[in-house]
Amino acid sequence: xxxxxxxxxxxxxxxxxxxxxxxxxxxxxxxxxxxxxxxxxxxxxxxxxxxxxxxxxxxxxxxxxxxxxxxxxxxxxxxxxxxxxxxxxxxxxxxxxxxxxxxxxxxxxxxxxxxxxxxxxxxxxxxxxxxxxxxxxxxxxxxxxxxxxxxxxxxxxxxxxxxxxxxxxxxxxxxxxxxxxxxxxxxxxxxxxxxxxxxxxxxxxxxxxxxxxxxxxxxxxxxxxxxxxxxxxxxxxxxxxxxxxxxxxxxxxxxxxxxxxxxxxxxxxxxxxxxxxxxxxxxxxxxxxxxxxxxxxxxxxxxxxxxxxxxxxxxxxxxxxxxxxxxxxxxxxxxxxxxxxxxxxxxxxxxxxxxxxxxxxxxxxxxxxxxxxxxxxxxxxxxxxxxxxxxxxxxxxxxxxxxx
Ligand code: ATP
Ligand code: MG
Numbered sequence: 001x002x003x004x005x006x007x008x009x010x011x012x013x014x015x016x017x018x019x020x021x022x023x024x025x026x027x028x029x030x031x032x033x034x035x036x037x038x039x040x041x042x043x044x045x046x047x048x049x050x051x052x053x054x055x056x057x058x059x060x061x062x063x064x065x066x067x068x069x070x071x072x073x074x075x076x077x078x079x080x081x082x083x084x085x086x087x088x089x090x091x092x093x094x095x096x097x098x099x100x101x102x103x104x105x106x107x108x109x110x111x112x113x114x115x116x117x118x119x120x121x122x123x124x125x126x127x128x129x130x131x132x133x134x135x136x137x138x139x140x141x142x143x144x145x146x147x148x149x150x151x152x153x154x155x156x157x158x159x160x161x162x163x164x165x166x167x168x169x170x171x172x173x174x175x176x177x178x179x180x181x182x183x184x185x186x187x188x189x190x191x192x193x194x195x196x197x198x199x200x201x202x203x204x205x206x207x208x209x210x211x212x213x214x215x216x217x218x219x220x221x222x223x224x225x226x227x228x229x230x231x232x233x234x235x236x237x238x239x240x241x242x243x244x245x246x247x248x249x250x251x252x253x254x255x256x257x258x259x260x261x262x263x264x265x266x267x268x269x270x271x272x273x274x275x276x277x278x279x280x281x282x283x284x285x286x287x288x289x290x291x292x293x294x295x296x297x298x299x300x301x302x303x304x305x306x307x308x309x310x311x312x313x314x315x316x317x318x319x320x321x322x323x324x325x326x327x328x329x330x331x332x333x334x335x336x337x338x339x340x341x342x343x344x345x346x347x348x349x350x351x352x353x354x355x356x357x358x359x360x361x362x363x364x365x366x367x368x369x370x371x372x373x374x375x376x377x378x379x380x381x382x383x384x385x386x387x388x389x390x391x392x393x394x395x396x397x398x399x400x401x402x403x404x
Pocket of ligand 1: 006007008009021023091092093096098131133134137293
């Protein structure tokens, strides 16, 4: 049998970026031989094995043919006579369809290196359209590699649009959608994931709540970019600059979903969006099975961002009420996360990228002041039962007011 390094590891090594996981392809072998060498079988649909020591993935070379709808509708053929070239041609992108031998020789039958040098994300063959997941994967690779100058080839974009129009994207499971969205949040430019999906018409199928923000106007005085979709992409970009936390990046992307349901008669004003957005985020998170940690932060940011922006005008008692609602006493890291999202929202407007955001310090100071009040002092002063809570709030308000 011959073993080759394939996929992302080859690509990322050539790009001089860190390689996190190594995928291998095995030519000229069969499951029995793999098992006898100590590998364990993991693939349910495909012949994939884990190396006994490194636990890296080794897949038997295979060919694939479309046989039904969606990601699982594949007929997969693996046999010792499947060649490396036959295995590589079923892969999504030319830059993902290169292999490397143990001695470092590159095998590149489909022009991966040329496209890597030209910074092009290009499909390997027209069989690209057979798997709708590739639309999401491509958008994710665009997000990962855009800072190196990569763009999507025009012909590939057309195939993505063809998939988006075919109805095949509707067969993608929630897990697949979240898996790619989640991975895109960890890239340098998560906003590109959304914009590429938007450009090929996939966003309206996969995440219609985000797609419908495009074309919704906001008041020009606050939002020179006007369009809510454009604003959302800008906020997503700023959030990635400000924080490496994936929940923060996610919350920033969905914070304005409420603006998508404002009646047109009220445009460009969106008085209720913090309220209406909550319901939409809950439904979206349920559908895509977004983990709770992400959902919770997104809900707080949606509900509170307009309040936080008004920090300078708020009374001490209102600031405390907001801090109480955020439950920052039990989860202190939450305040910083919410404030970073609000800052991204503020900076994600045309011409405002470098504007200061004093609201953040106002809330941090209010939090610190409120935290200086000691419950044990309140008890020592003779308060009992429910009156402790009331006195705590009262002293916290005084503490916040004293720094104003
Ligand atoms: P990364 O691991 O950095 O996310 P990767 O390119 O290694 O990127 P994997 O999901 O690990 O992506 O897949 C390994 C390789 O398998 C890919 O490079 C590609 O060649 C192929 N591949 C994976 N999924 C698909 C798919 N849906 N369609 C076509 N080829 C795919
Ligand atoms: Mg990989």
